[in-house]
Amino acid sequence: MNKKITSLLLICLVALSIVYGWGNTALPSHETLSVDGVASGPTTIAEDPGKNARLSRPKPNFDILGDPVDDVKPH
Amino acid sequence: MSKLEDYEWMLQYLKMLDSTNVKILEGLGKHGPRNILALAKSIGLPPKTVAFRMKKLMKEGFLQIRTNLDYSSLGLMKAVLIAESKPGQKKKLQQVIIDLDYWTYMTRCYGKYDGYYTIFAFPAEYKKKLEEYLDKAAQLKIFSRYIFYGTTNFTEVAPNFDWFDFQSKSWSFELKRWIDEVQNASEKLPRKLLEPKTYSIQVDGTDLLILKELEKDGTTKFTKLAEVVNITPQGVRYRYHKHVVGRSLINDYEVATLPYPLPTSDMCGLFVSFENEEKLAKFANSLQNKPFIFSYGKVIGQHSLVVHAYVPKTEFSKLIDSMNRLTEKKLTTGFLYVTFDTASFKRQTISYEFFKENKWTYNYKKKLEKLEEITRK
Numbered sequence: 186m187n188k189k190i191t192s193l194l195l196i197c198l199v200a201l202s203i204v205y206g207w208g209n210t211a212l213p214s215h216e217t218l219s220v221d222g223v224a225s226g227p228t229t230i231a232e233d234p235g236k237n238a239r240l241s242r243p244k245p246n247f248d249i250l251g252d253p254v255d256d257v258k259p260h
Numbered sequence: 261m262s263k264l265e266d267y268e269w270m271l272q273y274l275k276m277l278d279s280t281n282v283k284i285l286e287g288l289g290k291h292g293p294r295n296i297l298a299l300a301k302s303i304g305l306p307p308k309t310v311a312f313r314m315k316k317l318m319k320e321g322f323l324q325i326r327t328n329l330d331y332s333s334l335g336l337m338k339a340v341l342i343a344e345s346k347p348g349q350k351k352k353l354q355q356v357i358i359d360l361d362y363w364t365y366m367t368r369c370y371g372k373y374d375g376y377y378t379i380f381a382f383p384a385e386y387k388k389k390l391e392e393y394l395d396k397a398a399q400l401k402i403f404s405r406y407i408f409y410g411t412t413n414f415t416e417v418a419p420n421f422d423w424f425d426f427q428s429k430s431w432s433f434e435l436k437r438w439i440d441e442v443q444n445a446s447e448k449l450p451r452k453l454l455e456p457k458t459y460s461i462q463v464d465g466t467d468l469l470i471l472k473e474l475e476k477d478g479t480t481k482f483t484k485l486a487e488v489v490n491i492t493p494q495g496v497r498y499r500y501h502k503h504v505v506g507r508s509l510i511n512d513y514e515v516a517t518l519p520y521p522l523p524t525s526d527m528c529g530l531f532v533s534f535e536n537e538e539k540l541a542k543f544a545n546s547l548q549n550k551p552f553i554f555s556y557g558k559v560i561g562q563h564s565l566v567v568h569a570y571v572p573k574t575e576f577s578k579l580i581d582s583m584n585r586l587t588e589k590k591l592t593t594g595f596l597y598v599t600f601d602t603a604s605f606k607r608q609t610i611s612y613e614f615f616k617e618n619k620w621t622y623n624y625k626k627k628l629e630k631l632e633e634i635t636r637k
Contacts, residue, residue, distance in 0.1 A: 252472055252475075252476060252608055252609040253606070253607065253608050254326070254475070254476055254607040254608060254609060255607075256324070256326065256514075256516045256607055257518075257522065257527070257602050257605050257607075258514060258516060258518075258554050258555075258568070259365050259367075259377075259379060259414075259527070259529065259554060259555065259568040259600070260326075260328070260364050260365045260379060260414070260514070260555075260607055
């Protein structure tokens with residue numbers, strides 16, 4: 186009986202480690218493009234403009250205030 | 261992304277460019293992404309094929325569509341600023357422009373002006389205040405010189421592959437032919453270049469939130485828009501059809517894809533002036549199917565155009581030669597250009613956070629205080 190409980194606990198421990206590990210994985214690069222001064226106003230710019238210098242590839246919307254657009258075309 | 265990745269991506273992009281996908285890209289630039297039936301009919305393809313291919317192109321990263329708004333219906337005026345600063349003052353210059361707010365695009369530029377090229381969508385009622393601010397920045401020696409023009413909305417040029425050879429997968433630039441085309445083009449000013457009669461605000465705060473989402477992605481579904489705007493999808497649908505479409509708040513669509521690799525191409529902003537409106541119209545009408553033009557707008561109150569061009573580096577000098585040739589032939593009276601440092605660009609949606617109680621706000625006094633603070637640093 187004790188063995189069964191130990192095995193069960195072990196499985197739970199492994200499962201928790203995996204979940205915890207995923208939770209702490211670095212975000213993909215597009216999500217790390219945070220903005221400056223988001224809460225205080227609309228002067229929001231991409232943190233590292235160099236990262237934006239790429240061909241236009243689809244990315245999820247940045248659901249944040251200020252809304253940077255990752256598109257090199259003048260607008 | 262490294263340059264190698266850029267080239268790998270470009271190889272895949274060229275591979276994807278078959279005649280069907282090209283039809284879809286060209287059609288999207290003209291008709292937008294929200295009515296697949298109309299799009300399919302216009303390019304003579306079954307709607308299912310169009311929907312399937314569009315989905316695939318988007319999934320593989322070759323297609324994004326942004327909405328270009330009719331800014332004058334939002335009470336906003338488009339404007340372009342090219343500002344130069346003395347050596348060692350570039351960071352201050354950038355900060356001063358960022359602090360102005362309401363910019364939609366800015367990038368370092370080189371050439372006749374070594375500084376920043378900025379596009380604004382600015383509340384029309386505050387244009388004078390913006391000009392006063394720029395004058396003040398010049399007095400405080402943040403700008404050594406600058407040019408600033410209000411413009412019409414920019415007209416987006418749909419992707420065009422007439423100059424692309426599908427067999428060799430290469431482009432050929434027929435710039436000499438373009439000069440002839442300018443000469444023979446229509447003298448009728450395109451409707452989109454007509455100067456706005458008013459800048460009355462035809463939206464409320466919720467409409468504006470929908471529009472700024474569409475600016476980022478013209479294909480955003482109503483359900484997704486509903487989440488962002490915090491109303492029901494039915495409410496979004498109603499507003500989209502009644503307000504956005506009903507009041508013609510969309511100018512056109514931008515197919516956000518580059519025809520050739522960024523590291524081996526040059527992007528530039530051109531100011532082109534003309535003797536009269538007819539010659540301006542000829543030039544503008546010749547741009548509408550050119551692969552090397554992104555967008556263009558008319559300078560308010562002048563016979564001048566702002567044009568955004570993009571060519572492979574090997575073709576850049578030929579483009580400038582062609583512009584010179586057009587002046588020799590008296591089709592333009594002159595031009596000025598700056599090249600963009602595309603590694604430094606910043607782009608954002610309309611500054612919707614400043615829209616309060618159905619009005620645009622602008623704290624001019626605070627801006628001036630900040631300007632003086634930056635100068636003292």
